[in-house]
Amino acid sequence: MSEESPATLLVVDDNPTNLAVVCAHLAKSGYRMLTAENARSALRRLDRVEPDLMLLDVMMPDMDGFELAHEIRKREDYHGQPIIFMTALDDMDSKLSGFAAGGVDYITKPIQHEELMVRVKTHLEVSQLREALRQENAKKDELISQLDAYDMTVAHDLKNPIGGIASAVETFEMIEDLTGDEAREIVEMIKLGANHAQNIINGLLSFARFRKGVVELSTVDMQALVKQSLESLATLIEEYDAEVRIEGEIPPAYGYAPWLSEVWTNLISNAIKYGGRPPVVIINAKSTDDKISYTVHDNGNGLPDDHEELFKPFSRGQSAYIEGTGLGLTIVERIIRRLSGSILADNDPEGGATLTFYLPKPENAD
Known part of the structure; x- marks a missing residue:
C-alpha cells in the first residue's frame, strides 16, 4: 500500500449479510474491499491479490478462521499483514x-462498526510503521555490509601506495651518495x-558526499x-594517445552541473583507460519525449x-574496469539516481563497452 492508493482489505465470512454490512461500512472510509464466503x-483470492489487512470470521464450515490464518501465515508473502x-x-x-x-486483534460479534473502523485504521498504521522500520533496518544492514567492504577495500588499496612511499623513503635513507637522477x-x-592514495581518499569523500545533500536543479x-571534462582530461588523453569523438549535438538536461561534470569526467576517463590501444571514445546523445539519453x-x-555489479560500492567484478576503491561508477549511479535518472552498462555486439545514462528533459526543451 502506498500513501496515494487506498488500503486493500479482505473480508472472509460465510454469512452473506454480515459480509455485506461489514464491507459497506469499511468502503465508506475509502478502502478497497475484497470478499470471500x-x-x-x-486462499484462491490470495493467489491473485495481496491485501493489506484481513478480517476473518472464525466459525466457518470445512475450515474455520483459525485454520485459515495458519494457512495464510505459511505463505512466504503473508507473514506481516494484520489478521483480525x-x-x-x-x-x-x-x-x-x-x-x-497469527491474529493481531479479536473483535466479538455483534460488531460495533465504530470500533471496527478504529481497529482497522490502527492496525494498518502499525503495519505501515513496521514495514517502514523493516525497510530502514534493511538499509542499515546494507550500509553495514558496505562499511565492512570499505574496511577491507581501503586497507587493501591504500597498502600499495603507502608501501611504495615507505619503500622509496627507505631507499632514500639507505643510499648515501644519490645522483640527481636517482x-x-x-x-x-x-x-x-601519494597521488594514488589521494585519489582513493577523494573517491571515498565523493561517495559520502553524493549520498546526501540538497541541490537546486536547473537546465544544464x-x-x-x-x-x-575533455579539457580536464587532456593529460590522460595525451598519455593514452586517445581519440575522443563527439557525434552530433549534446542537448541540455535537467540536473545539477557540478555533479554531472563528475559523471562525464568519470565515464570518459574509464572509457580511455579501458578502451583499445589506442583508445577511441565516442560520445553522443538522443532525445525522446521526456528524457535524453547520453x-x-x-x-x-x-x-x-x-557487469551488473559495476554500480555496487566497493565491487570490482571480474575486470579492472573499476579502478581504485571501486567507487567511481557507484558515485555516477548515485548522482544519476538523485537526479531522477537511470544508467545502464552493456557490451556492444560490434565490440567495446557502452554506458548510457538517462536524465529528464528540461521543461522548455523542444
Missing part, C-alpha cells in the same frame, strides 16, 4: 487460539604513491560540460560477465 475461496478475527466466541481459550494462529626517481615514486549545458562508448574488450 469461505476459507478455500479466500470476527466472532461471537469471547472466551479466553478462543482468543488465545486466535493470537496463536633522487628524482625516488621523488617521483613518492609522488605517484551538457555540451559545455563535455568540453570541460552515451559513452569505448573500443576496449568490453565489460565483465558480472
Whole structure:
C-alpha cells in the first residue's frame, strides 16, 4: 500500500449479510474491499491479490478462521499483514487460539462498526510503521555490509601506495651518495604513491558526499560540460594517445552541473583507460519525449560477465574496469539516481563497452 492508493482489505465470512454490512461500512472510509464466503475461496483470492489487512470470521464450515490464518501465515508473502478475527466466541481459550494462529486483534460479534473502523485504521498504521522500520533496518544492514567492504577495500588499496612511499623513503635513507637522477626517481615514486592514495581518499569523500545533500536543479549545458571534462582530461588523453569523438549535438538536461561534470569526467576517463590501444571514445546523445539519453562508448574488450555489479560500492567484478576503491561508477549511479535518472552498462555486439545514462528533459526543451 502506498500513501496515494487506498488500503486493500479482505473480508472472509460465510454469512452473506454480515459480509455485506461489514464491507459497506469499511468502503465508506475509502478502502478497497475484497470478499470471500469461505476459507478455500479466500486462499484462491490470495493467489491473485495481496491485501493489506484481513478480517476473518472464525466459525466457518470445512475450515474455520483459525485454520485459515495458519494457512495464510505459511505463505512466504503473508507473514506481516494484520489478521483480525470476527466472532461471537469471547472466551479466553478462543482468543488465545486466535493470537496463536497469527491474529493481531479479536473483535466479538455483534460488531460495533465504530470500533471496527478504529481497529482497522490502527492496525494498518502499525503495519505501515513496521514495514517502514523493516525497510530502514534493511538499509542499515546494507550500509553495514558496505562499511565492512570499505574496511577491507581501503586497507587493501591504500597498502600499495603507502608501501611504495615507505619503500622509496627507505631507499632514500639507505643510499648515501644519490645522483640527481636517482633522487628524482625516488621523488617521483613518492609522488605517484601519494597521488594514488589521494585519489582513493577523494573517491571515498565523493561517495559520502553524493549520498546526501540538497541541490537546486536547473537546465544544464551538457555540451559545455563535455568540453570541460575533455579539457580536464587532456593529460590522460595525451598519455593514452586517445581519440575522443563527439557525434552530433549534446542537448541540455535537467540536473545539477557540478555533479554531472563528475559523471562525464568519470565515464570518459574509464572509457580511455579501458578502451583499445589506442583508445577511441565516442560520445553522443538522443532525445525522446521526456528524457535524453547520453552515451559513452569505448573500443576496449568490453565489460565483465558480472557487469551488473559495476554500480555496487566497493565491487570490482571480474575486470579492472573499476579502478581504485571501486567507487567511481557507484558515485555516477548515485548522482544519476538523485537526479531522477537511470544508467545502464552493456557490451556492444560490434565490440567495446557502452554506458548510457538517462536524465529528464528540461521543461522548455523542444
